[in-house]
Structure formats: C-alpha cells, structure tokens
Amino acid sequence: MTxxxxxxxxxxxxxxxxxxxxLATVADPDHPLQLVSGDHLDHVEVAYETYGSLSPExxxxxxxxxxxxxxxxxxxxxxxxxxxxxWDNIIGPGRAIDTDQWFxxxxxxxxxxxxxxxxxxxxxxxxxxxxxxxPQIDMHDFVEVHLRLAAHLGIEKFHAVVGGSMGGMxxxxxxxxxxDTLDNAVIVAASSRLTAQNIAFSAVGREAIVRDRxxxxxxxxxxxxxxxxxxxxxxxxxHITYLxxxxxxxxxGRTHQFGEPRRGFGVDFAVESYLDHxxxxxxxxxxxxxxxxxxxxxxxxxPFGTTGATDLVVADxxxxxxxxxxxxxxxxxxxxxxxxxxxxxxxxxVSFFTIASSWGHDxxxxxxxxxxxxVRAFLEVPxxxxxxxxxxxxxxxxxxxxxxxxxx
Amino acid sequence: MTxxxxxxxxxxxxxxxxxxxxLATVADPDHPLQLVSGDHLDHVEVAYETYGSLSPExxxxxxxxxxxxxxxxxxxxxxxxxxxxxWDNIIGPGRAIDTDQWFxxxxxxxxxxxxxxxxxxxxxxxxxxxxxxxPQIDMHDFVEVHLRLAAHLGIEKFHAVVGGSMGGMxxxxxxxxxxDTLDNAVIVAASSRLTAQNIAFSAVGREAIVRDRxxxxxxxxxxxxxxxxxxxxxxxxxHITYLxxxxxxxxxGRTHQFGEPRRGFGVDFAVESYLDHxxxxxxxxxxxxxxxxxxxxxxxxxPFGTTGATDLVVADxxxxxxxxxxxxxxxxxxxxxxxxxxxxxxxxxVSFFTIASSWGHDxxxxxxxxxxxxVRAFLEVPxxxxxxxxxxxxxxxxxxxxxxxxxx
Numbered sequence: 036m037t038x039x040x041x042x043x044x045x046x047x048x049x050x051x052x053x054x055x056x057x058l059a060t061v062a063d064p065d066h067p068l069q070l071v072s073g074d075h076l077d078h079v080e081v082a083y084e085t086y087g088s089l090s091p092e093x094x095x096x097x098x099x100x101x102x103x104x105x106x107x108x109x110x111x112x113x114x115x116x117x118x119x120x121x122w123d124n125i126i127g128p129g130r131a132i133d134t135d136q137w138f139x140x141x142x143x144x145x146x147x148x149x150x151x152x153x154x155x156x157x158x159x160x161x162x163x164x165x166x167x168x169x170p171q172i173d174m175h176d177f178v179e180v181h182l183r184l185a186a187h188l189g190i191e192k193f194h195a196v197v198g199g200s201m202g203g204m205x206x207x208x209x210x211x212x213x214x215d216t217l218d219n220a221v222i223v224a225a226s227s228r229l230t231a232q233n234i235a236f237s238a239v240g241r242e243a244i245v246r247d248r249x250x251x252x253x254x255x256x257x258x259x260x261x262x263x264x265x266x267x268x269x270x271x272x273x274h275i276t277y278l279x280x281x282x283x284x285x286x287x288g289r290t291h292q293f294g295e296p297r298r299g300f301g302v303d304f305a306v307e308s309y310l311d312h313x314x315x316x317x318x319x320x321x322x323x324x325x326x327x328x329x330x331x332x333x334x335x336x337x338p339f340g341t342t343g344a345t346d347l348v349v350a351d352x353x354x355x356x357x358x359x360x361x362x363x364x365x366x367x368x369x370x371x372x373x374x375x376x377x378x379x380x381x382x383x384x385v386s387f388f389t390i391a392s393s394w395g396h397d398x399x400x401x402x403x404x405x406x407x408x409x410v411r412a413f414l415e416v417p418x419x420x421x422x423x424x425x426x427x428x429x430x431x432x433x434x435x436x437x438x439x440x441x442x443x
Numbered sequence: 444m445t446x447x448x449x450x451x452x453x454x455x456x457x458x459x460x461x462x463x464x465x466l467a468t469v470a471d472p473d474h475p476l477q478l479v480s481g482d483h484l485d486h487v488e489v490a491y492e493t494y495g496s497l498s499p500e501x502x503x504x505x506x507x508x509x510x511x512x513x514x515x516x517x518x519x520x521x522x523x524x525x526x527x528x529x530w531d532n533i534i535g536p537g538r539a540i541d542t543d544q545w546f547x548x549x550x551x552x553x554x555x556x557x558x559x560x561x562x563x564x565x566x567x568x569x570x571x572x573x574x575x576x577x578p579q580i581d582m583h584d585f586v587e588v589h590l591r592l593a594a595h596l597g598i599e600k601f602h603a604v605v606g607g608s609m610g611g612m613x614x615x616x617x618x619x620x621x622x623d624t625l626d627n628a629v630i631v632a633a634s635s636r637l638t639a640q641n642i643a644f645s646a647v648g649r650e651a652i653v654r655d656r657x658x659x660x661x662x663x664x665x666x667x668x669x670x671x672x673x674x675x676x677x678x679x680x681x682h683i684t685y686l687x688x689x690x691x692x693x694x695x696g697r698t699h700q701f702g703e704p705r706r707g708f709g710v711d712f713a714v715e716s717y718l719d720h721x722x723x724x725x726x727x728x729x730x731x732x733x734x735x736x737x738x739x740x741x742x743x744x745x746p747f748g749t750t751g752a753t754d755l756v757v758a759d760x761x762x763x764x765x766x767x768x769x770x771x772x773x774x775x776x777x778x779x780x781x782x783x784x785x786x787x788x789x790x791x792x793v794s795f796f797t798i799a800s801s802w803g804h805d806x807x808x809x810x811x812x813x814x815x816x817x818v819r820a821f822l823e824v825p826x827x828x829x830x831x832x833x834x835x836x837x838x839x840x841x842x843x844x845x846x847x848x849x850x851x
Contacts, residue, residue: 072706171706231691231714232683238715239679242722243651245708246672253708264654271647272680275640283639289745298480298579298743300653300661300735306639307646314650327708335706337697 047402050119050127051086051134054111056143056150058082061183068179074170078159081184082107082150083142086126087134089190096190097132097414098181098217099141100198100205102399103273103329104321106149109141110134124402131407132197132414140188145180146172146329148322155256155322167253172328174208174336181205182213195219195414199399200366201329204336207374210355211338214348221410223358224399226370227377228337233365236276237330240269244323253324266323267314274313279362279395339373345381355385356413358399358406365396386413455810458527458535459494459542462519464551464558466490469591476587482578486567489592490515490558491550494534495542497598504598505540505822506589506625507549508606508613510807511681511737512729514557517549518542532810539815540605540822548596553588554580554737556730563664563730575661580736582616582744589613590621603627603822607807608774609737612744615782618763619746622756629818631766632807634778635785636745641773644684645738648677652731661732674731675722682721687770687803747781753789763793764821766807766814773804794821 062068062079069075084107089096099109099122110126112119126132126139143151146169154169161168185193196217198206203225210220226233244250247265255261278286287306297303302311338344355378359371368389375387390406392398398406470476470487477483492515497504507517507530518534520527534540534547551559554577562577569576593601604625606614611633618628634641652658655673663669686694695714705711710719746752763786767779776797783795798814800806806814 167708228697230688231695231697231712232686232688234697234712235683235691235714235718238710238712238718239676239683241708242679242719243676246676248656248672264656268647268651268654268676271650275643275647278640280638280640283643287639289636289639289642296743298739300575300649302646304639304642304646304742306643310643310646311650331706334712335704 047124047127048129050123050130051111053114054084054086054108054120055113056082056084056107058150059184059187061180061187068176068183070170071173071175072171076152076170079145079152079180079183080150080156081142081145081152081180081187083140083184084108084111084120085141085188086110086139087137089138089188093190094192094194095136095138096185096188096193097137097139098185098193098196098209099126099132099139100177100181100196100202100209101141101144102198102200102202103333104317104326105143105202106147106320107141107143107151108149110139122400124400125407125410131411133411137194137414140184140190142181142184144177144329146325146332148325149320151180153322154324154328164256166256166324169324169328172332174204174332174338175212177205177332178209178212181209182216185216191216193217195221197221197223197410198225199223200225200396201333204333208336208338210353211344211348214351214353217353219354219356219413221356221358221413222371222374223406223410224360224363224366224371224396225357225374226333226336226366227339227374228370229334234334236272237334240272241327241330243268243272244327247323250323255323262323263318266318266321266326269326270317270321271310271314274310276365277395277397279364279393281362282394282397285393339377345377345383348383349381352383354413355383356409357385357387358390358409359388360390360392360395360398360406362393363396363398455532455535456537458531458538459519461522462492462494462516462528463521464490464492464515466558467592467595469588469595476584476591478578479581479583480579484560484578487553487560487588487591488558488564489550489553489560489588489595491548491592492516492519492528493549493596494518494547495545497546497596501598502600502602503544503546504593504596504601505545505547506593506601506604506617507534507540507547508585508589508604508610508617509549509552510606510608510610511741512725512734513551513610514555514728515549515551515559516557518547530808532808533815533818539819541819545602545822548592548598550589550592552585552737554733554740556733557728559588561730562732562736572664574664574732577732577736580740582612582740582746583620585613585740586617586620589617590624593624599624601625603629605629605631605818606633607631608633608804609741612741616744616746618761619752619756622759622761625761627762627764627821629764629766629821630779630782631814632768632771632774632779632804633765633782634741634744634774635747635782636778637742642742644680645742648680649735649738651676651680652735655731658731663731670731671726674726674729674734677734678725678729679718679722682718684773685803685805687772687801689770690802690805693801747785753785753791756791757789760791762821763791764818765793765795766798766817767796768798768800768803768806768814770801771804771806 067075108120109122110120143149146153196206203222244265247262249260250262292308359368475483516528517530518528551557554561604614611630614628652673655670657668658670700716767776
C-alpha cells in the first residue's frame, strides 16, 4: 500500500460541537480508593467528558483512555476556544468512533493534572497540595478509577475500551483484569512491557525534571518557581521519539529557521525551533510531578509478566484489535506483536494490523484512513458475529487495505 | 556471519606502555590560525600523543581523529593511571593499527577541553578565559590544526587518517580538502550530513546545558558553579543513541539495580543507574561549552553539499575504507552508504563494509575482530597494489568474514 500522507488531510464533517469537562467524585472516605501500592486515597475526583447518547439498554458505551499527556477533552470544542479535543479526528458524528452510534466517555487519568486528582491536587487530610506525598500509582489503579466513573455514569459494560500508546496499555490491563466489563478492546501503538531503551528515554526526561534546581525535592508546588526547564527538556526529548526519522527529515530536513544559518548557541535549524516550541507550549498544560508519576506507571507495566495473566479474560473473552504503525520506533511493531502473541497464545480472538505510515508513533493521533476505517469496522461488527469467542479466529474485515499479520 | 560478542573479549597483547600527552604551539601572532568563520586565533596549543617510531622516510605516519568527547590519549597508559587510552584496543604492537609498523599521532580537537585551545582556555588578548567569546569553529578548522601539528612533527604526508564517528568526519573532510597530505582515509561509523533527527538529539542536549541556570549565558567559567545538571542530561541522552536497542536489552533488560523494585523518583532500573553513572563520570572530564561548540561542528558538516567537493581528491585520489555497523542508529549504515555513493560517484577507490555487531554506534570503539582485521589489512596493502587510483576498483581483502556492500 502507499503511504498515507494524502488521506490524512481528507476533510472531516462537523464534529460533536460544544462540549464541557465535568467532574465526578469517585472516592470518598466511605469509599476510599485502594491502590496497588497498599496506600489508599480518601478523595478522588475525575474530570471527564461524554459525547453522543447512552442507549436505553446502556449497551453502546465506548471508553477512551488517553496517552501520557492527554486529558478528558478528547473531542468537540470548549466554550471560548477554537481548537478541538486531542482525538477529535476519530470521535464524532460519522467519524470512526461514531457518536451517532456510540456513547463515548473520556476521562483524565489519576495522577494527571487536568482535573482528576493527582499530585497537584489538595490532600484533604492536610489541606496542602499532595506533591511528592501523592502515593505511587499503577496501571491497575487507572482502570479502577475508570470503572468507578463508569459506575457513576450507570454503565456496567462497555461495548469497547479504546486507547493509543499508554491508552492502549490501559485498554489491555482493563481487558485482563475486568473482562466482564467490556466486549472489545482496541489497543493502538502500545506496549505490554517497555524495553530498556524505552525506560532510558523516560528516565532521562525524569532526571531533567528532578535535577532542575527548581524541582526543590518536589516542593515546588508551594513555591513560585517550577522546574520548567526540566519539564521542557523532557518534552523535547520525548518528541524526538514520537516522530519517525523519515518524518523529521520530511518535516524539517536541514532547513534553517531564519533562512540563513545562525551558527551559535541558539535555535538555528527548523527542527530545533520545532522542539523548542513543543517544550514551551507543554509548560502551559502539564505539571512536572504528574509527568514523573505517569511515566513511572508505564515503566512498571508488565501484565504478562504475571502468571495467569490471561486466566480471567480466557474465562470471559474480550475481542481484541491490535494496531501498530510500521515506522513507530517509540513502541515498534514488535511491541504490538508481543501483545498479540500473548493473547493469541491464550486462544483469545485478536485482529492485528500494521498500518503503513511515515509518521512514527504520532500516527495513532492522525487521521489515516485505513487506520480509522479499521477501528470503525471493528466497533461495528455485531457481537453476534464474533461467535468463536475463545477461538483463534479473528473477526474478518472486508475491503481494508491494511496489512494483516499474525506473528507468533 | 555471527554476532561478534565473543570475539570482542579476545585477549590483547601488551600495548604501547607508558605514554604522556605533549603540547605543541601551532599558531602564534605571527602565524595566526584563520578560521572558516572569518575570525582568527592568535594562539593555539594542541595536546597530542604519539606511539611507535617515525620511519627515516617519514612515510609511516597514521593520524587518529577522535570523536565528540575523545582526547589525545588514544592508547597506552598515563603515569599513575591504570586505564588505557580510549582506542587502546586498536593501537599498539601487533594490534590493527600496529605501532611496530606505523607511527601513530593522536591529538585533542580545537574547541575541546583536554589540552588543546578551546573555550576554557585563556584568551591571551584579554587575560580571561574565552568562554562564549571563543569563535565558532568548523570541521575544516579541525583539519587545519591537525595539519599544523603534522608540520610541527615534520610529517608532510600521512599513510592514513583514521577516525570513528566525528573522527570519521574529520578524515573525510581532510581527504577532500588536502588530498595531497594523505594516502588512505578510514572512515568508521560516520556521516557526511546529519539528519534532522540527529540534530534533534544534539539540540536537546545543548538546550539542557544552555537552559541550566548555572550556564549563566556562558559566563560560568568565571563563577564557582557549572551547568553540571545540563551537561549530565546531555550525556545521558547521547548515550541512549550510542547503544542499539538490542544492546540495551542485553545489557540491562528490565532488571532492577537493587534487586527489588523501588518505585519512586530515583534510580530503580539498572538502565537508569547506567545512564546516571555515565552522566556523572562525564562531568569529571568534559566542559559544557566544549560540548556545545563541538556538537555544533557536527550539525553543520555537509561537505558534499558544496559544488566541486570532490574536485581536489579526484585530481589526487585517496583510497577510502568506509565501515559501518548494522545496528548503529546514531549514524546508521545509510549515512555510510551516502558517503560511499558520493566518493564512488566521483570515481574514487572505496572499500565499504557493514560489520554485524549488536552494540550499535559504540561498536566503533570495540574490539570486534572482523572490523579490526579489516582496518589492519587496509592499512597494510602496499600503495603500489592500489594501481587504479581513480578507478572504481576497491582493494581486495582476502579472508575477511565481513559483508562487502557497495550501494549506489
């Protein structure tokens, strides 16, 4: 197939329109949230958005799990803003996650900094911000909070849980630990186990934050300075891994930002200007401690490292769609293949596709038609057609120009 | 061929023994060094070492060009130390660059911080350290200083100029600009043109230094603080690119440094400890401004971007050996192939080999037998055997278990 640079600009119809982020209290002293670490949280608020309408049977809900630095605002437009949510190209009327058909729920992660309880929230027990006293969290804790939000919304079972990158890890964890609460899981550009190199990139980003003098052992939240230098550096570094080498070459090559070379200490090449901009804008929307807490969750995620990891889901099978992108080197296709091997090895129904895209890891956020068509078709296949739930037969998707691979 | 993890530990015989770094003055007010930037330096000292003996005919000299953070101490042992020079495994009696046969010269780069004049040196005109007032430098300037050292040593022509990574770039530049001063060039794991991704990695490292508050607009040399945080971060980041993903997996995997996981803000995974150590030890031997100046030289290097780049060398051909490593993703084999394409396109004699090694870019520093055998054989082929100097015939190396590729 050809590279999808053309199709990603195909115009979209109107989206979900005006939306707002709401808050739900999902843990209180009578219903504390027990964490994997052994700690518990007496108060947890979750920021979330919903798009579309829940059917009377409550059987059309789709949960969106965000990646490392996402938030609840996945689609539509906030009052007074013009930029839509971070996954607006896939969620909306007639879009791949079609809000004419599905009731879509999107929430901000525990430990995040966009409305859900995290290290920048107030600890009610002390009246102070949590800071580094916020407990260590785990992928399971994310899923637990998602399920509490579901209960708050009156949803017992999701038609699908969908996520890219760390969002895909949540979808995977959810399917393994609570398979009775979802029918389908869509796992895009994810990993079940970071490599040493993956951890290395996260580690250098964290070190840039922690070693920034303004981090002040994590007490910066009480001060008027923040380790912005460290956070920018971490973000710039991460962005190198989000694009493929070819995408960098295509986007920037060796062009100079100001026409003529300005050899010296500042920005000169266009790629430097891009990274600089990414580092700066990130400061307006993210918190250094949240960055540390959330990257750590990814480092430790290793669900198949536990004996019996698939026992629950084998007893109550979930249908899987695993998607990766050929030029993704943040989580290369080998990561997705490992997920597929484990799931197929347990006899679970898995569809696996590698999409050709020159954009690397960032492809999961892009409107690449074969990718979106695939997600649309997977969500629309009636549950009844997936009869052999514990068989190795994956649902068949006609007419997609994607490469299907199953690699054991 | 099989991966070379076994052979790289094959014991070496005794090396060149006790050595010392000497200083040569190669520019003074009567013979200033004119730089590409238009500036000049009225005083340049070069730190260098030599191994072996110069033949009476002065025809057995081999110049070693170091990579980004190397120094003049390539082989042997300094008084009071136990660790040999950075390329000791390839230089010595009976080694691939055999000091029983060759007179080896190794020097520290202009702009460096290990003896040769650079931003940490005193500017004689002001009596102050240069700091950011040190002029911008270029790959051509490196070569000019090497040639001045050669003149100081009474060497008009080198049997070979050898270098890995940025050392290979110097060897390439030298061969293109002063082909009359060398017979052979050995260019290992190098590039003739950094990609946007390559520049991105350097840029984030530089930003970590420049944004460190202790950088103080480059005035830290007059203060009692240095941007050590930034320099460590830059080094940690660079080290991620020096090893292949497989090498990281093999060396560290997901093992924990202290046996049991210690989830939190500090080092836990072994790979984190490794990077931490690399960042720390680098501080004892490198300077932040030198790091900025030298990485900038690489960013701007693009010899084949100039019309007529090969005119001089075509008129007075140099024999080339270009070597790369299959898992190198800092400068992938594609970079070496581009060098080969340009040289072969100009009708120059080029031998090109891709060595299988699981270690990535760092392979150029390792004792991989096929690689060292290749360098040895290339250096030993008598000049007379390379008759068709302007032909496309590369010298033939018998018995090497390396893959030979010529890619146009």
